[in-house]
Amino acid sequence: AQSVAQPEDQVNVAEGNPLTVKCTYSVSGNPYLFWYVQYPNRGLQFLLKYITGDNLVKGSYGFEAEFNKSQTSFHLKKPSALVSDSALYFCAVRVVMNSGYSTLTFGKGTMLLVSP
């Protein structure tokens, strides 16, 4: 089955320090990978995607992610965390359904807590 895994339920980091939120994937073929962020009682907001090209992808709010094919990983990173980055982060992968149409399958999410 095509899926993503987020091994950490929660990541704690101090403001100003670098952060990493981990994601590994399991897909057949070339993966289309995404990161979304969710603030309390809100829908998901798109951060960045990897379709093809450079392994380092830059996205919104200073976030970036590194695609690593050999490790089947797509970790989210930011050089200097802000308290306002505290939120729930979801990794997702495009999956092709039996009908031939595609949708996104999400990980269970990682709560990022940035302390002042």
Next chain:
Amino acid sequence: DTGVSQDPRHKITKRGQNVTFRCDPISEHNRLYWYRQTLGQGPEFLTYFQNEAQLEKSRLLSDRFSAERPKGSFSTLEIQRTEQGDSAMYLCASSLEGTTNYGYTFGSGTRLTVV
């Protein structure tokens, strides 16, 4: 058009009642998706529309669930004879066919509580 709108934001209903949620996607987006998100989990795919055609349904979408998109614009999701296990956040998302973005735009969701 400011994004994907969902109504209501919150719904509390008694077990056994029927509920209906509405989603208004971004106007030029022809693809529409419904997801369900329970506490501690990521969103789970329910169903997919391309224009007015419902092209894919998840096994999660039991016979008590029905979704429509009658004119290829707004969509409704109805749950009949609600059960406590239906309590969740129901998310709608839209996207535009033919783009390479593949980034969905999500609404803020409808939080359903079945008591």
